[in-house]
Amino acid sequence: MDDERDPVRIVVVDDDQLVRMALRLVLDGEPDLTVVAEAADGDAAITAVEQHRPDVVLMDVRMPGRDGISATDAILGRSAPPRVLVLTTFDSDDFVLGALRAGALGFVLKDTPPAQIVDAIRTVAAGDPALSPAATARLIAAATGPRSPEARRSVQAAAAGKLATLTARELDTARAIADGLGNAEIAARLHVSVATVKAHIGNVLGKLAVENRVQIALVVRDAED
Template identity: 70%
Template sequence: MDRVRVVLVDDDQLVRMSLRLMLGGEADLEVIGEAADGDAAIAEVRRLQPDVVLMDVRMPGRDGLSATEAILSWPDPPRILVLTTFDSDEMVLGALRAGALGFVLKDTPPPDILAAVRTVADGNPALSPAATSRLITAATGPRSSETRRAAREAARARLAALTERERDTARAIAEGLSNAEVGARLHISVATVKAHTSSLFAKLGVVNRVQIALLVRDSEE
């Protein structure tokens, strides 16, 4: 069985040690490297080419958002799972907009963190209910009317390039529906849903469903 190769990024050595012990006890997961800041993370990820990066957001020096943006700009990058205490909501939102596949809170129970790592490794979003609630609060929090207007107009301009069925698919994805659930709602096959989703990635310039959801939210705010 191929193991999921993981790099841990956190400025707290005790957090990294706990995560290493947690993941190291699983037959299908392997911690292959660690980093304490964004610059070290970029270097380690480039050197080791992991499958998943468990990325803290608030660190001294280069933060996790900047490191995430840099890593996800590479061809065939690893999947990134944001690790946070949620004292920096805008950084988490920025990481998700940059293409991180999900996030977990640092006080998440170990089985849920392990499940999130596996989910992200499979290319699927990992947003726990508790964390998603915090994200929604952050995403819909106060912003200036000018900022909201600019984000809304930019999102609508990007969505305007879609066909009507692609827009329906995007809205369903934004609600968190699975491919099977999207197909049932739109009365189309799962294969057609996958084709529409691939088209969304190409037309919108996104790499995962989380980015689609955030774009739809911006267009409706």
């Protein structure tokens, strides 16, 4: 029996043609990855996903026309959606946060070394978040940064209401995720098995109505801001 898996199918979305060309050269050079389409804006990205059914969308956030946040939300709202990995610069934190709240599994910077971009795509394709601790800290800081008092109270109240639906152990698990811990580390902190941690995470995802660990962390930080 042939044990080789089909390559991860990727749609590259960026309004800069040179960026798209460079990414295609890098990704098509990997035996387990293949670029099946390119798109220059959010609308074209949605069309490409509908036509090619990729595994991963490498999504720019700032584009003319439909931006990456709106496109991410639309793509992830369809049945059996692909994973979305945000492609960004660090001067667009608000855009990145919007994409992560929409369900993107992580992000890479446009000046990231090619090998790390490849690793991030593989990680996201496997269903895991691709966020470095430093990058996560920056995003969390942006998420809890200066707001008007009214806006802060509204966001905090909404997030606190969501956390109130969790059991004590589920809340401990959510807070550990917000601290950047992996499943084994959470298990050690809570003195439970990894299987129990996974069960708690599943419950937390359902109760908070979120899609991934990044979104759990954002709810916790919003509530405790």
